[in-house]
Amino acid sequence: GAVVSQHPSWVICKSGTSVKIECRSLDFQATTMFWYRQFPKQSLMLMATSNEGSKATYEQGVEKDKFLINHASLTLSTLTVTSAHPEDSSFYICSARDDSSLGYEQYFGPGTRLTVT
Amino acid sequence: AQSVTQLDSHVSVSEGTPVLLRCNYSSSYSPSLFWYVQHPNKGLQLLLKYTSAATLVKGINGFEAEFKKSETSFHLTKPSAHMSDAAEYFCAGRGSARQLTFGSGTQLTVLP
Numbered sequence: 001g002a003v004v005s006q007h008p009s010w011v012i013c014k015s016g017t018s019v020k021i022e023c024r025s026l027d028f029q030a031t032t033m034f035w036y037r038q039f040p041k042q043s044l045m046l047m048a049t050s051n052e053g054s055k056a057t058y059e060q061g062v063e064k065d066k067f068l069i070n071h072a073s074l075t076l077s078t079l080t081v082t083s084a085h086p087e088d089s090s091f092y093i094c095s096a097r098d099d100s101s102l103g104y105e106q107y108f109g110p111g112t113r114l115t116v117t
Numbered sequence: 118a119q120s121v122t123q124l125d126s127h128v129s130v131s132e133g134t135p136v137l138l139r140c141n142y143s144s145s146y147s148p149s150l151f152w153y154v155q156h157p158n159k160g161l162q163l164l165l166k167y168t169s170a171a172t173l174v175k176g177i178n179g180f181e182a183e184f185k186k187s188e189t190s191f192h193l194t195k196p197s198a199h200m201s202d203a204a205e206y207f208c209a210g211r212g213s214a215r216q217l218t219f220g221s222g223t224q225l226t227v228l229p
Contacts, residue, residue: 093161108162
């Protein structure tokens with residue numbers, strides 16, 4: 001099956017610094033990728049939809065200047081958490097949609113655990 | 118608008134007994150529905166999906182779900198729970214926007 005990778009899987013950073021998370025589709029091209037945030041014991045919350053070659057679409061309440069998304073190629077989207085604060089600590093999961101598949105299958109990465117100290 | 122509701126935040130079963138995780142959907146049109154499983158600190162793994170073909174859908178690891186339009190339900194079942202089934206389960210729906218909407222999740226505990 002299709003594979004989506006995320007890097008890093010775990011990152012600890014100091015408050016005020018920026019962190020970049022990469023999401024790659026390894027064996028298919030993804031025009032569209034999604035970034036989710038998940039707090040402990042909670043469901044996935046869609047943060048933004050990343051579109052290759054264009055600006056990301058952010059969900060209501062998500063600060064686009066804080067969570068920078070770049071989808072520069074059909075296999076790579078990045079999420080940069082700028083000026084991170086402890087409240088940004090969370091589990092971030094990306095997902096890539098294979099538009100070549102009949103059902104627009106969406107595949108999930110393994111997640112990135114961000115801890116801001 | 119598309120929404121899914123998972124009726125139980127936590128379910129406990131004994132090993133070898135049946136599993137039932139409940140999900141109801143709300144949609145003005147026939148949605149695509151999914152069940153995912155998430156183990157601690159891991160991403161989501163697709164268990165099964167319904168896309169308007171057969172109403173009884175069989176998935177991996179012995180799980181299956183039945184789409185019931187009259188009840189707007191898509192409950193996940195397994196005849197016999199295994200210790201390795203202990204995880205968080207998410208029901209999700211996808212409407213015309215091709216975006217997944219997730220339920221709040223159900224934590225399944227399997228007791229020895």
